[in-house]
Amino acid sequence: MTLATLPAAVEKFSTAYESLLTRSSNTTGWLNVLRQQAWSTFSELGIPTKRRGNELWKYTNLQPLAAADFVYGVSGSVTRDQIKVAGPWDDAWNTIVVVDGKFNAELSNLNGTAGLNAGSLAEAIAGGTGDVELQLASLAGREEYAFTALNTAFIDDGAYVAVIDGTELKEPIHVVFVTSNATENRASYPRLLVDAGAGTSLVLIETYLNLAETAQFVAPVVEMFAGERSTIKHYRVQMENEKSFHLGTTRISQLGDSDFTSTSFAVGASIARNDIHTLLNAPGASCTLHGLYMTNGTQQQDQEISTTHAKPNCSSNQYYKGILSGKSHAVFSGKVVVERNAQKSDATQKDLNLMLSRGAEIDAKPSLEIYADDVTASHGATAGHVDRDTLFYLQSRGVSEDAAKAILVRGFAEEMLNEFKPTALNEFVERITDERIPILLAESDTIGTT
Amino acid sequence: MLEINNLHASVVDIENSEILKGINLKVNKGEVHAIMGPNGSGKSTLANVLMGRPDYEVTAGSVVFYGESILGLRAEERAHRGMFLAFQYPAEIPGVRPWQFLKAALDSKAESRGEDKMSVRAFSKLFDEKVEAVGINPTLVKRSLNEGFSGGEKKRNEMLQLEVLQPSLAILDETDSGLDVDALRIVAEGVNSMRSPERSFIVVTHYQRLLNYITPDVVHILVKGKIVRTGGPDLALEVEKDGYKEYLAAAGANA
Structure with a gap:
């Protein structure tokens, strides 16, 4: 081995990276610096491997991802009807559509709501909108983590959502990241930046749709800033096709007395990870992280759920449910860190799994790291079957x-x-669940056993 | 309507586990039969074997319901033919509401008979009427089936199901266990209001007290897997006074 050897699978991303630099119309100076730093981080890290000591990837083998080839920058066409069929939709929602990583104004349905600035991330970067320069990659992209580094190296466009102080939005904001149909295996790096001002109230739905039949690599990064006393209800719907790889990272920073709730619906992809971290960064902040994952065949779904209590008087609640069938595999890795001065913290963690087949595997690892002494915390995980x-x-x-x-x-x-409150969204997840259950049951061998 | 002949049953996959050792019983249309017996006599097993619980294996004998042998039928097929079992310990089923599951039950029954399914509107009307009739708390039936229900609420919920499904043979498996007098009365009222010349009941009970409220036509004493005595309502009072001692002694001597 020579020093020039790159880590796993870096080389194949480098051509795409070089083409991005020459092609991108987004030439804002600070963005270029950011991309270069991120590229240099990714080049050193490469695609994570299952090697010893790599706790984050202990139960997840990314070899199929490292072995595959992806092209970058190929975009296809998508119609509004295709989006409506594949995902949740309501005309009343403020919908931002991002196709293959690029904001699409025609497919979007922005109702000109007062107090809401929503649209293209590229435009926000170019125009220096709000705090975009300060905020972008301040929560994700500068750390030593391959997928946020890779996404950040490829920041070109995506979605930007800013809600002005004191605005209470009646209708949800829906951000749809759609992968168009194409024969190639492609990579895309969806990016979303959400800036919710002080005293705001909003519902944000984030949907991943995949219209391709081939293997796609989707590595989104979402950063959200919850202002003081803001209330954010966030939903994440992951509907990748069964051959694809979805490695998503969500980072939230919460100010005082903000309340953040996130509910995830994860059914798609061959290998998927929903990595979400909330930073309770001022007293009185609270977060609730919920989710349902369903797996069958040889699918893998990871929930990498973490919360940091950095300040006193904050509360967090993690509660996930999984339904596993066939030879599928799921990981629940829940982590709560309570820092030394975060007294009066309240934290709960729970992961319940319904094992429909003997061949399915769950690795559930709830963990609490508590450095303060006045804390209420509980955690638990179960795996059972229908008797x-x-x-x-x-x-x-x-x-x-x-x-x-x-x-x-x-x-x-x-x-x-029942946690999916907006009507059209609730109907959608119920429909998908009802469609999925017979598929799960076809691979089941534990129901009704003793 | 029901004829049981020389019924023997064991626990599945366990050797020498015979519990029912030759039951003979005939129930005519419109009759209420009480089956009484000490703990471990097999009375609960009999109720469950009749409904087709897969934990038990019938090793000999026959059960004929409306002229048809039912031993080869699955539980849902027996239900479609008009049988019903009220459970001693109804399962708690999170996320499943009584409304939803009873609609599914009626739909399955209609499907098996080649009949049209009841519309949601018609079913809702029926359901609401029965909820009122049984006196079950309407907010309770919006919750998960039996989850967090008290003992009495669970039994009342069993009565609700009985009312909605309108079986021709209802078997009550120690429905009175763990009930206070008020709840006992509710169960009894449920049964009494449903008594008809077309409907029969098998009431399995350890104690006579339920029979203060439900007057049976026939009382059977079941001891060690066999019916050792059959009589009228007075037999229950006799057992209440004297207990099962003499029967146990007799069965022990025969064993």
Whole structure:
């Protein structure tokens, strides 16, 4: 091995990176510096491997991603109808559509809502809108982490959402990241920056759709700033196709008395990771992180959920549910760090899994790191199956075996599905769940066993 | 309507676990039969075997319901033919609401008979009527099935299901266990209001007290897997006074 050898799979991204630098119309000086720093970080790290000591990737083998080739910068066409069929939609929502990483004004549906500045990230960068220069990559992109570095090296466009102090938005903001149909295996790096001012109230839905049938590599990065006393209800819907790789990172920084709730619906991709971190950065901040993941076949879904209590009097709640079938694999890695001066912190962590098959695997690892002494904290994880008594109870009432199984799996999911409040979104996740259950049950061998 | 002949049953996959050792029982239309017995006599097993619980294996004998042998049928098929089991310990099922699951039950039954499914509107009306009739707290039935229900609420919920499903044979498996007098009365009222010349009941109970409220036509004493005595309502009072001692002694001597 020589010193010139690059880490795993870096080389194949370098041509794309060089072409971005020559092609991108986005030539803002500070952005170029940011990209170069991030590229240099990624070049050193490469795609993470399962090597010993690499706790973040202990249960997740990214070899299929490292072995695949992706082209960058190829964009296809997408219609509004395709988006409406593939994902949730409501005409009343303020919708931003980003196709293959690029903001698309025609497909977007921005209703000119007062107090909301929403649209292209490239324009926000070029125009120096708000605090974009200060905020972009301040939560994700400068640290030693391959996927945020890779995304940051490729920042070109994406979505920008700013809500002016004191604005209470009636309708949700919907950011749709859609991968167009194409025969090539492509890489895209969706980026979203959300700046919620003091005293704002908003619902933000983030949806990933994939219209391609080939393997796509999607590595989004979302940064959100929750101002003082702001209330943000965030939803994340991940609907990649079954061959794709989705490695998403979400970073939230919360100011005093802000309340952030995030609910994730993760069903897509071959290998997927939902990595979310909330920083409770001022007293009185609270966050609730929820999610439902469903896996079948040889799918892998990771939930990498972490919260840092940096200041006193904050509360956090992590609660996830998984339904696993076939030979699929899921990871729940929940982490709460309570720093030394973060007294009166309250933290709970819970991960419940319904194992529909013996071949499925869950690695659940809730963990608490507490450095303060006046803290209330609890954590737990379970993996169980539907037992024979429960199934018999429904059957004795005349419900057929197949219908009973579907009712029981749906019942397990119900609590999380109810967390999706906007009507069109709720209907969407319920429909997808109902469509997914027979697929999960077809690969099930544990329901009704003792 | 129901004829049980020489029924033997064991626990699945466990050797020498025979619990029912030759049950003979005939229930006519419109009759209420009480099956009484000490703990471990097999009365609860009988109720569950009749409904087709997969934990038990029938090793000999026959069960004929409306002229058809039902031992080869799954629980839902028995339900479609008009059988119902009220559970001693109803399962708690998170995320499943009583409304939703009873609609599914009626839909499955309609499907099995080649009939049209009841519309959501018609079912809602029926359901609301029954909720009122049973006197169950309407907010309770919006919650997950039996989750966090008290003992009495669970039993009341079983009565709600009985009312909605309108079976021709209802088997109550120690429905009175763990109930206070008020709850006991509710169960009894449920049963009494549903008594009809077309509907039969098998009431399995350890104690006589439920039979203060539900007057049976026939009382059977089940001891060690066999019916050792059959009589009228007075037999229950006799057991209340004297207990099962003499029957146990007799069964022990025979064993």
